[in-house]
Amino acid sequence: MKNKVSAFQDLGMNGDYNDFLLKPKEKQYNITYKHHIIFWSIYFLFNTLRWGSYFQDYDYSLKSNLIGFPIHMALTYFNIYFLMPRFVYKKKYFLYTLLIVASLLLMLFAKYYLTYYFVTTNVWPEGPEPIEVITFNYSIQMMLGELYVVSFVTAIKITVDWLAEHSKLHELEKRQLATELRFLRSQVSPHFFFNTLNNIYALTLKKSNRAPEVVLKLSELMRYLLYATDKRKQSLKNEIECLQNYIDLERIRFDDSLEIDIGLTGNMEGKTIAPMLLIPFVENCFKHGASKNIGKMSISLDIDVKDDFLYLNLKNTIPKKAENNKIPTRSGGIGLSNVKKRLELGYNPEDYELKIKKKNKKFHVFLKLKV
Structure with a gap:
């Protein structure tokens, strides 16, 4: 033979290797109340300084943002936590479009009259001319501005949710493996x-x-x-x-x-x-x-x-x-x-x-x- x-x-019998399951867990992606407060605080401060510098009137900028930001937040959270889960995720796009447009119109009237009665009668100082009633140009500008805020915050939420879901799936795959x-x-x-x-x-x-x-x-x-x-x-x-x-x-x-x-x-x-x-x-x-x-x-x-x-x-x-x-x-x-x-x-x-x-x-x- x-x-x-x-x-x-x-050949020896030496070796010291860590178990596969003892690796650190994946990073968790969660939006907490602290993150909400920090985000809106920074955004509010930035907007106040921005428009205060533009108009050379920080008092007006502060008051107008105190009116506008609760509207921003209400519309944003209404879109993220109500409209999207019930309509976008269920592919009811037509109803979602109608409701978001209706929400923007409601926001438009609320912002106009609150500004008019509590801040200044010149509700559109950045516009081409002073207005005394809601005009088409004013409506388009305000709705686009609000839509920008809603889209920006919604994009952040979707990105964080995607990262969290991806992290969860990756962790699940590792555990299954x-x-x-x-x-x-x-x-x-x-x-x-x-x-x-x-x-x-x-x-x-x-x-x-x-x-x-x-x-x-x-x-x-x-x-x-x-x-x-x-x-x-x-x-x-x-x-x-x-x-x-x-x-x-x-x-x-x-x-x-x-x-x-x-x-x-x-x-x-x-x-x-x-x-x-x-x-x-x-x-x-x-x-x-x-x-x-x-x-x-x-x-x-x-x-x-x-x-x-x-x-x-x-x-x-x-x-x-x-x-x-x-x-x-x-x-x-x-x-x-x-x-x-x-x-x-x-x-x-x-x-x-x-x-x-x-x-x-x-x-x-x-x-x-x-x-």
Whole structure:
């Protein structure tokens, strides 16, 4: 039996990585009473200084804004919290248009008469000429000015609402992703133990004195599974160590009927990988290859780490049909589909490449993964 796995033996079991769910929450976007007060205070001060400077009359500017701003605020909040939710969001655009125009007209009369009786009889000092009644030009100018205020504040509200909704959806996606990844990783452990217990069962049937060694290897695997699979990333060294333990278990089981050729190259220092991601590929070779083969079985595994990428090349002979195989076979596999799903959820598309195919009477698996 070929054996090129001595490089595995010096790998350590170190690594300290934060759980995926412990990342800080997304920034919250909420408009509070404080924000309303600050906004209208700044806007009022700006408008008062602006028109006071324009007319060279700050007393008039202050009084006119004290009349105008309650109207601005009433119309703005009426639009944001009543008209839009009941008409715009429900696509009742015609009714919304009628009501907003009616509101602007009501505002027009309220502003004209309040200014006339409480501030000055010259209600339109910035106009081309003094007016004594509501004119068409005055109406258009006042309604456009009011519409500007309403549109400006509404745009702010819509933007903040969109940011809040986007943040909420992003947080929900992250939680869903984390939940699904946890579920997929939880599938790995029982599936893996199920297959390993079958190995021990096969040895006990043969009354093999290697059973204690298998139990020891299994305990090492259990330790890895307990402390690694609940984390998003694990040390690549630890993952390879776990992979080696699994291969050792299978080598004990199949003895001389199995030929394994393993090569490991590259620097794994500081590299990380999703835990239990590589084992399903190797496990699949035994599950669908060696366990269904009567004759000599060949598996070739090469792992190479270059820069920030891991390259895995795995080959195994396509199994022959066995009419009488006393070694228990396994069913209900979730390995490869599980790995594909975990790659999709846990890595960006540009961070991995997976190819699985049949060629020259062998199964070929190629994985390129950012580590």
